[in-house]
Amino acid sequence: MTESNGSWIALDIGGANIKAAHESGQARTLPFELWKRPDELDEILARLATTFPPSDRVALTMTAELCDCYPTKAVGVNAVLDATLEAFGERPVHVWGTDGRFHDVESIRRQPLLAAAANWLALANVAARLVPDHTGILIDIGSTTTDLIPLQAGRAAARGQTDTERLQTGELVYAGVRRTPLCALATELPFRGEPTGLAAEFFASTLDVYLTLREVAPDPKDHSTADGRAATADAARDRLARMIGADRDSFSYEDAEAFAWAADECLLGRLTAAVERACLATVGRPEAAVVSGSGGFVAQRLARRVIKPGGPIVNLDQAWGPIASSSGCAYALLVLAQEQLGKKIMNQAGVV
Incomplete structure (x- = not known):
């Protein structure tokens, strides 16, 4: 027997733009100058989530931790985690690391620099498949x-x-x-x-x-x-x-x-x-x-x-479509979450 393991939304939170991709095929980029309004990040994320179909799980990557509103990158990573948890409530958040793996929030709290500016690795590993x-x-x-x-x-x-x-x-x-x-x-x-x-x-x-x-x-x-x-x-x-x-x-x-x-x-x-x-x-x-x-x-x-x-020169607009490529890191993160975590979550739920 098989059943759904929940729908994903992937977030790439930067200092000037927030990019999101949903497994329904929707994706978008929201300009947001975080360093000017850091206390509003949770509200912005919650508002962004309402523009997509419901999601059960969140895949997260970020570069916003480098904004000068945060005294250190560790503080910035934790601030982004706090805002994401506030915006998405009880939904599990899986954080992408520079080691090419997803981690739970508490693991990133202990090693915040593992999540700092890791989005490029998600995009590169998925895009590389186009020129194997x-x-x-x-x-x-x-x-x-x-x-x-x-x-x-x-x-x-x-x-x-x-x-x-x-x-x-x-x-x-x-x-x-x-x-x-x-x-x-x-x-x-x-x-x-x-x-x-x-x-x-x-x-x-x-x-x-x-x-x-x-x-x-x-x-x-x-x-x-x-x-x-x-x-x-x-x-x-x-x-x-x-x-x-x-x-x-x-x-x-x-x-x-x-x-x-x-x-x-x-x-x-x-x-x-x-x-x-x-x-x-x-x-x-x-x-x-x-x-x-x-x-x-x-x-x-x-x-x-x-x-x-x-x-050969492969343009992601043509390979993935303009919607997915416009939020490339978020889209790549979505692909990796489905691949790396989908089967694991199903096994934990006892689904075969």
Whole structure:
């Protein structure tokens, strides 16, 4: 006899976005600047849960513990656990660790750093199955960070585990397609053919680059920009102009586009160097790539540069569908929970 072992919801709780996937096939990303409102996390999670069908079990991973509203990562991990337990009541919570296994809440309370920033490993191990016969690289570019994970024999071949180790190996780069200040990408960029120093101020971000290049859709209702004005190409021109002490009267749309392409090239150059560092000691030059994230359009260009000529590039939008790929770590966590814990839970319940 067989019976259901309960439905799963998987959560990837970050500092700027919360991603969720439900085994019904639904998935979504909810922007939430946790460091500004940490006391509201449980309410946000409870509200998010109501947008999905009922679930019996929770799979959890996180990166939010690094937010500066928490004095240490251990405090942050426990705060995320507290908020999740409050939001989901009596439902069992299974926490993903950097050891590639799920743990109960009390085990993570004793070893909180085991859960810190473990989401990349879930995504890498599931995505690697798409290129099992090649050495590869997972290129996951988000709003804030980029994961560059070597793949071998259908599994992640990363050397780093913690954020610090991964920053040292090149497997984590703090640069993305929305929230990265332009002055963190470069100290100067060309303007009308002349190298021009950039203001060391948060006048513009990579969101303005990709609004200008029409690779991110404008959203007049989105004001999470450097100056609090709308996320539109027109406002982006003003923000980019300030980076070189100019304004719209002396910085045309053509100037903005050329400036944005130069910034994009700067980001690509930085990521190319990181891929080389990440892969040199593990897989060498990758034969294939899996690309994902809200910055998948940049990941696609990067993949063409770094893999061997003619190698396959698998886009998770196509492989998993845009809904699942938009919340990639949560979706991968859902897959792993069903695989690793489903049978165990059924056995514990005496179901065969």
